[in-house]
Amino acid sequence: MSSLIVLGCMWGDEAKAKIVDFLGASADAVVRFQGGANAGHTIVLEGKKYVFHSVPSGIIYPRAKCVIGAGTVIDPFGLQEEIQDLISQGVDFSGRLFIDERAGLVLPLHKKLDSSSEKALGKNKIGTTGKGIGPAYSDLTARRNLRVGDLAHPDWLKLRLQGLYEAHGEVIGARALNAELKLLAAVWKFLGPYVAQTDVLVRQWYLQGEYILFEGAQGTLLDLGFGTYPFVTSSHTIAGGASTGTGFPPRWLDKTLGVFKAYGTRVGEGPFPTELFDATAERIRKTGNEYGATTGRPRRIGWFDAVAGKYTASLNGVNGIAVTLLDVLSGIPELKICTGYWASGTKLSGYPSHPLDLEAVEPEYLTLAGWEADLGKARSLGKLPKNAREYLDAIQDLLEVPIEIVSVGSDRSQTIVVK
Ligand code: IMO
Numbered sequence: 001m002s003s004l005i006v007l008g009c010m011w012g013d014e015a016k017a018k019i020v021d022f023l024g025a026s027a028d029a030v031v032r033f034q035g036g037a038n039a040g041h042t043i044v045l046e047g048k049k050y051v052f053h054s055v056p057s058g059i060i061y062p063r064a065k066c067v068i069g070a071g072t073v074i075d076p077f078g079l080q081e082e083i084q085d086l087i088s089q090g091v092d093f094s095g096r097l098f099i100d101e102r103a104g105l106v107l108p109l110h111k112k113l114d115s116s117s118e119k120a121l122g123k124n125k126i127g128t129t130g131k132g133i134g135p136a137y138s139d140l141t142a143r144r145n146l147r148v149g150d151l152a153h154p155d156w157l158k159l160r161l162q163g164l165y166e167a168h169g170e171v172i173g174a175r176a177l178n179a180e181l182k183l184l185a186a187v188w189k190f191l192g193p194y195v196a197q198t199d200v201l202v203r204q205w206y207l208q209g210e211y212i213l214f215e216g217a218q219g220t221l222l223d224l225g226f227g228t229y230p231f232v233t234s235s236h237t238i239a240g241g242a243s244t245g246t247g248f249p250p251r252w253l254d255k256t257l258g259v260f261k262a263y264g265t266r267v268g269e270g271p272f273p274t275e276l277f278d279a280t281a282e283r284i285r286k287t288g289n290e291y292g293a294t295t296g297r298p299r300r301i302g303w304f305d306a307v308a309g310k311y312t313a314s315l316n317g318v319n320g321i322a323v324t325l326l327d328v329l330s331g332i333p334e335l336k337i338c339t340g341y342w343a344s345g346t347k348l349s350g351y352p353s354h355p356l357d358l359e360a361v362e363p364e365y366l367t368l369a370g371w372e373a374d375l376g377k378a379r380s381l382g383k384l385p386k387n388a389r390e391y392l393d394a395i396q397d398l399l400e401v402p403i404e405i406v407s408v409g410s411d412r413s414q415t416i417v418v419k
């Protein structure tokens with residue numbers, strides 16, 4: 001009987017799925033608790049690439065049950081396609097996927113609203129993934145959105161859908177409304193068999209002694225409340241979200257593993273104090289294939305930020321960390337880690353909550369010597385060059401949390417277990 005939360009501790013894309021996949025071998029259930037198809041999780045297994053948006057990456061393990069929890073938002077059409085694509089890649093879903101009937105729906109209207117809201121913001125736009133996430137969560141908190149379970153009740157669904165359009169000042173004719181309802185009825189036929197009250201199941205599994213792994217999406221600095229607001233996503237990505245997003249009692253959450261990339265990346269707008277615009281950034285982007293799995297956008301690149309890392313490790317109560325993509329830094333002569341923020345001649349003691357304050361900080365850096373060797377074949381810390389070990393030590397010392405896993409490549413086997 002145990003549970004583990006694996007979550008991203010920066011702005012997403014920390015290779016969480018790689019770590020979830022690595023740990024998934026022993027998990028009885030893998031549970032998504034927030035976000036939606038804005039996530040893009042890639043797993044490479046024996047040279048074969050699998051991309052996930054809403055389905056937990058644990059589905060790769062035939063014995064793991066997978067849950068899409070109540071705190072998520074689901075584009076039913078996108079999810080059907082995702083499941084069908086995975087089935088065609090040989091993944092077996094029967095009796096293994098459980099979608100919570102309380103999860104919110106992302107409808108075509110939400111995608112339209114996402115894009116018009118970004119347009120209206122102009123140069124102040126958030127740089128969303130365009131997947132309708134913000135509008136879907138906004139409609140949930142405004143208590144006018146539809147949820148997965150509504151798909152089972154056609155008359156109620158019709159009223160609620162009409163009400164939703166009206167609430168947004170959108171005129172929808174009877175014909176268009178009926179056409180949308182028809183599509184929703186068809187998608188329900190496909191998804192319905194997977195739908196359940198997943199909170200009951202997960203609590204039951206836990207009490208039966210099973211090992212439950214919660215898979216975070218996005219990252220802590222994209223958390224709606226504690227991230228770099230307003231340049232955040234619309235869900236609670238922090239460890240607490242694992243409980244509110246699944247109905248799993250906080251008292252039962254045993255451990256939190258924070259995933260950090262060996263350098264910084266960010267997609268979308270918003271402050272990024274350690275951002276680089278030089279040839280090193282270009283090199284890292286290329287070597288690390290730093291392009292969004294969901295949108296294909298080139299990711300912004302920067303040095304590892306231990307000030308942000310300390311904030312997110314503390315916010316999540318992280319008691320172990322995984323450092324990923326360390327191999328990407330090979331061949332860079334000198335590496336930097338941000339150890340402090342300065343503003344108006346003073347060193348800050350915490351992480352600023354206002355975007356303008358974060359924009360204005362001057363990072364202080366620790367400079368470390370790089371290494372030449374390719375790390376892809378290392379399977380123990382001892383096989384890493386001394387400078388790579390010193391780089392990891394610096395991260396561990398600055399964050400004051402032990403490193404438990406180091407990833408040196410995208411394949412499952414390219415993983416070093418420290419402890
Ligand atoms: P994974 O799970 C990186 C970012 C977007 C934008 C902001 C808001 O793959 O790490 P949204 O569409 O959520 O309203 O966009 O959040 N964002 C991500 N960045 N990885 C993700 O997911 C992200 N999901 C959203 O780029 O800045």
Ligand code: MG
Pocket residue numbers: 012013039040041293294
């Ligand atoms: Mg991603």
